[in-house]
Amino acid sequence: MKKLINDPNQVVEDMLAGMVAAHSNRMKRLPNTNVIVRKEAPIQGKVGLVSGGGSGHEPSHAGYVGKGMLDGAVCGEVFTSPTPDQIFEAIQAVDSGNGVLLIIKNYTGDIMNFEMAAEMAEAEGINVAKVVVNDDVAVEDSTYTTGRRGIAGTVFVHKIAGALAEKGATLKEVEAVAKKVVENVRSMGMALTPCTVPAAGKPGFELGENEIEIGMGIHGEPGIEKTQIQPADEIAQILLEKILDDLKLEENDKVAVMINGLGATPLMELYIMNKKVSEVLKDKNIYIHETFVGEFMTSLEMAGCSISLLKLDDQLIELLDAQADTIAFKK
Amino acid sequence: MKKLINDPNQVVEDMLAGMVAAHSNRMKRLPNTNVIVRKEAPIQGKVGLVSGGGSGHEPSHAGYVGKGMLDGAVCGEVFTSPTPDQIFEAIQAVDSGNGVLLIIKNYTGDIMNFEMAAEMAEAEGINVAKVVVNDDVAVEDSTYTTGRRGIAGTVFVHKIAGALAEKGATLKEVEAVAKKVVENVRSMGMALTPCTVPAAGKPGFELGENEIEIGMGIHGEPGIEKTQIQPADEIAQILLEKILDDLKLEENDKVAVMINGLGATPLMELYIMNKKVSEVLKDKNIYIHETFVGEFMTSLEMAGCSISLLKLDDQLIELLDAQADTIAFKK
Amino acid sequence: MTFDVEQAKKWIITFNDKIQENKEYLTELDQAIGDGDHGLNMARGFQETVKKITEGKYDDLGSLFKDVGMTLIAKVGGASGPLYGTAFMKASLALKGKKEVDIKALVEALAASLDGLKVRGKAQVGDKTMIDVWEPVIEYMKNRETIHSKELTDLSKEKMDGTKELEAKKGRAAYLGKRSIGHIDPGAASSYLLFASLAELFEEGEVAQ
Amino acid sequence: MTFDVEQAKKWIITFNDKIQENKEYLTELDQAIGDGDHGLNMARGFQETVKKITEGKYDDLGSLFKDVGMTLIAKVGGASGPLYGTAFMKASLALKGKKEVDIKALVEALAASLDGLKVRGKAQVGDKTMIDVWEPVIEYMKNRETIHSKELTDLSKEKMDGTKELEAKKGRAAYLGKRSIGHIDPGAASSYLLFASLAELFEEGEVAQ
Numbered sequence A, B: 001m002k003k004l005i006n007d008p009n010q011v012v013e014d015m016l017a018g019m020v021a022a023h024s025n026r027m028k029r030l031p032n033t034n035v036i037v038r039k040e041a042p043i044q045g046k047v048g049l050v051s052g053g054g055s056g057h058e059p060s061h062a063g064y065v066g067k068g069m070l071d072g073a074v075c076g077e078v079f080t081s082p083t084p085d086q087i088f089e090a091i092q093a094v095d096s097g098n099g100v101l102l103i104i105k106n107y108t109g110d111i112m113n114f115e116m117a118a119e120m121a122e123a124e125g126i127n128v129a130k131v132v133v134n135d136d137v138a139v140e141d142s143t144y145t146t147g148r149r150g151i152a153g154t155v156f157v158h159k160i161a162g163a164l165a166e167k168g169a170t171l172k173e174v175e176a177v178a179k180k181v182v183e184n185v186r187s188m189g190m191a192l193t194p195c196t197v198p199a200a201g202k203p204g205f206e207l208g209e210n211e212i213e214i215g216m217g218i219h220g221e222p223g224i225e226k227t228q229i230q231p232a233d234e235i236a237q238i239l240l241e242k243i244l245d246d247l248k249l250e251e252n253d254k255v256a257v258m259i260n261g262l263g264a265t266p267l268m269e270l271y272i273m274n275k276k277v278s279e280v281l282k283d284k285n286i287y288i289h290e291t292f293v294g295e296f297m298t299s300l301e302m303a304g305c306s307i308s309l310l311k312l313d314d315q316l317i318e319l320l321d322a323q324a325d326t327i328a329f330k331k
Numbered sequence C, D: 001m002t003f004d005v006e007q008a009k010k011w012i013i014t015f016n017d018k019i020q021e022n023k024e025y026l027t028e029l030d031q032a033i034g035d036g037d038h039g040l041n042m043a044r045g046f047q048e049t050v051k052k053i054t055e056g057k058y059d060d061l062g063s064l065f066k067d068v069g070m071t072l073i074a075k076v077g078g079a080s081g082p083l084y085g086t087a088f089m090k091a092s093l094a095l096k097g098k099k100e101v102d103i104k105a106l107v108e109a110l111a112a113s114l115d116g117l118k119v120r121g122k123a124q125v126g127d128k129t130m131i132d133v134w135e136p137v138i139e140y141m142k143n144r145e146t147i148h149s150k151e152l153t154d155l156s157k158e159k160m161d162g163t164k165e166l167e168a169k170k171g172r173a174a175y176l177g178k179r180s181i182g183h184i185d186p187g188a189a190s191s192y193l194l195f196a197s198l199a200e201l202f203e204e205g206e207v208a209q
């Protein structure tokens, strides 16, 4: 394991210190926590938005703290959901009396920890709503199991719910639009290489010289199948087909596209993926309102990518286009 | 070699197609070239800025095409300077009669190709000025040799010269401020892993299990020395010391800091590097005006980073803070 | 035999020793069907817990287990943090104010833990989680006149091994569907260590209820 | 012997064959002290060049070499594109309008190429570049009454090998300083192939000026 770190058990601590040092004009860290909030939090008259999860997905989520997106991000250990007390601190710090929306990715740990935090906040009289993002179509959606994972599509929830909150909407309204995004966003990823959790010291899984994993999770959770490496065009088509099957788009529908790098994938390769994605959508007469290409939800130094499609209506378009001023997402 | 590509010889072509598909609202590709220019180019009354170089450094340089930065970017083959005819096309496309500044990184190939293009442009009566960026302190500066390489500091030249051009300054003025940036910016990088040029099919160099290369170039050119992996704090210190030795900062000087990922380095690790960088500068009473952390000038999927410091005066601060609206850099 | 604060501490300390020893093993189990942090999570959480309880002075089992539960909730994260945390919080409620209890009361407290686990995680026996160890083990302890140390260990181990054949329905392994079959569930493995540590307390081999 | 359009084409075609054969070797040389693209650059450029000139009809050497130079300039990039491109452009000027020339005139044209190279790249003998092959080879050809095919090949090879001991002062290898010593310069290696291809034209073994 070769990494630019000091101590495998201090990576989150050191990262947060470096992040706050870099962006102290925008964000602050709550003392003795791994919670990042907007510098001017809590913002009067505004619903607070809190997201979070394990670290190792940077810029998710602290990179989206700022005007028009999140008010707070709770950073767990690497790939490990943050604990309820930390989430509770974030909720308290961003609540201005208008309530707080928790944006949770659908993992057992995240759900349980955020739920416990919500119970703590409610006990303190803070109004809390929750939205669970489950955009990963690689996983069967079933009420008998955990259901789908939340992956890169989460960033669209931050963006759109954040934009509505910034306009002064109520918690109910912000929650409703967040749920609308969840209903309309689908993603799927694939990996070329594994990644190594610093404290574990070795890769989370193995892939052969010419092997890739289709449907990979963002923590190295196995996907649908291992296959031989294929041309980018074919990989794009596999991911896109699964997404389109599920999202049921029709001609003239409008979408936003996100081509997300998992950490070690050159931007060059993401653009090569987008070539095919844009061609397929054009062929189907689906109108691309905007395409986002870059690293939005990573898995440490995993090589690979995910594709997300968000089906848009007029409200979502307006909110997607609205101003945002965060480290990792500016409009 | 496992990459998200179709054909190793088509990567630049496919990338540009995917890029233009993603960002057609901002940029266009000149027909039958690998030149990207602002959608509304040429911009009347404005000096044009053209940069370029080999591909594989994305988002450099096409990612900086847009308001407040570049007017055009010329994309060569992977790690290979673009050819004069392509550069000439870019110059012609962005010149509105106010002349064009070429921002060149100091590599023999780049210099020769840009010079030949400048000769072609001058023969057509276009006013051309050139600035050569040579910020890499890993390389001895000597008049007998090629001199220093141009690396991530180049992005500051785009930003600041671009801001002045946007204000309507003359070619002479834009050239002068670009040269001022070059005089005041220093960088140095290091690599944890090599990268593979797609058409070459194998890594450009080798590093042992625990080996790193200090002073690495952005095309895999060897650096100063190979050493064993060290804690991030020590690596940060090694790079910073070389930069500070050369830049000769004094107490109360103001700087901008860039912590640049080479492609496969998680943002987490870049922030860990910044922790030490910010501490060292604070200790020396050097004032950090702004810190940029992310991927600005990459080397395909190389793991590693570079640090750049730009010494600022009031003019540079004003221009660094000015509005910029490009894919990869927004202010 | 009775169960007092000292024995409770010894249980947690023994469990922590086993967790630290098996940190890599648990992480490997989790790498196969999860995200590879279960060993790290448990090791971090119980290290802190042992630090906390060896520093603290406790007059009753309830306050000891409360510190265990709170430390786990605050230090572990992931799925196992709220689960183990909830388990000890529930036991703490059941043992509030108790300096020492007989085994029957301890088993009742652990039954409350199991209920808490099931409410928190919504998993049932057969879902390939730690519940597949907890539920049969609590059943065994409830229904026996005497608890054999070896029987307790063997049963937990057997139930842990039994998760191998199951298809995961809850937790991160559920994303694998059928591909989760053939691997032991990491949380079941740590739960086996928990009950094996308890069994070690029952040195004499048999414990009358 | 005279040098005409057909022979010039043959020279370029032979050179291209050698480049394609040695593409990996040249790239490896460049990986050691450069950026690992010299073989790719040359192979791409000369492939295009051969395509261009086999399709084209040429009445004179000047227009043939002009197409060679222009194609290289437009298709290679990097350092080698402008350099080889300039070399052929300069030769093209010297041979403008000439259907065929004697070897003396060819050598004069190549001397003009060398001058062009030196102006473009500002390198001298000893800087560990292609100049270390070009300059002594042109010198040799200029001063001989007859050119031995084998002598020409051997000399270019010797000069190429000689770059191994040098410390690079120009081009990308210069960044390595002393660490460039011990490696053959890739541009010197491709230049050796260029002159070895020329030598093959001089089949009879000796060519009178």
Ligand SMILES: Nc1ncnc2c1ncn2[C@@H]1O[C@H](COP(=O)(O)OP(=O)(O)O)[C@@H](O)[C@H]1O
Binding pocket: A079, A080, A081, A108, A109, A110, C030, C034, C035, C036, C037, C038, C041, C042, C077, C078, C079, C080, C081, C083, C117, C120, C121, C122, C123, C128, C129, C130, C131, C170, C171, C172, C185, C186, C187, C188
């Ligand atoms: N819903 C649930 N109910 C009971 N146990 C669960 C549930 N979800 C997960 N687990 C247990 O938690 C273990 C995983 O814990 P851990 O790896 O620490 O957390 P995470 O899955 O968040 O990384 C699983 O092996 C399983 O035994």
Ligand SMILES: Nc1ncnc2c1ncn2[C@@H]1O[C@H](COP(=O)(O)OP(=O)(O)O)[C@@H](O)[C@H]1O
Binding pocket: B079, B080, B081, B108, B109, B110, D030, D034, D035, D036, D037, D038, D039, D041, D042, D077, D078, D079, D080, D081, D083, D117, D120, D121, D122, D123, D128, D129, D130, D131, D170, D171, D172, D185, D186, D187, D188
């Ligand atoms: N200034 C120069 N003068 C003459 N030859 C040079 C000069 N700089 C580089 N070269 C030659 O070019 C070769 C490298 O070409 P190539 O790898 O294609 O370009 P790049 O260095 O841009 O990647 C070197 O091996 C050297 O022989």
Ligand SMILES: [Mg+2]
Binding pocket: A079, A080, A081, A109, C035, C037, C078, C079
């Ligand atoms: Mg986890």
Ligand SMILES: [Mg+2]
Binding pocket: B079, B080, B081, B109, D035, D037, D078, D079
């Ligand atoms: Mg090159």
Ligand SMILES: [Mg+2]
Binding pocket: C030, C034, C035, C036, C037, C038, C078, C172
């Ligand atoms: Mg886990």
Ligand SMILES: [Mg+2]
Binding pocket: D030, D034, D035, D036, D037, D038, D078, D172
């Ligand atoms: Mg080269």
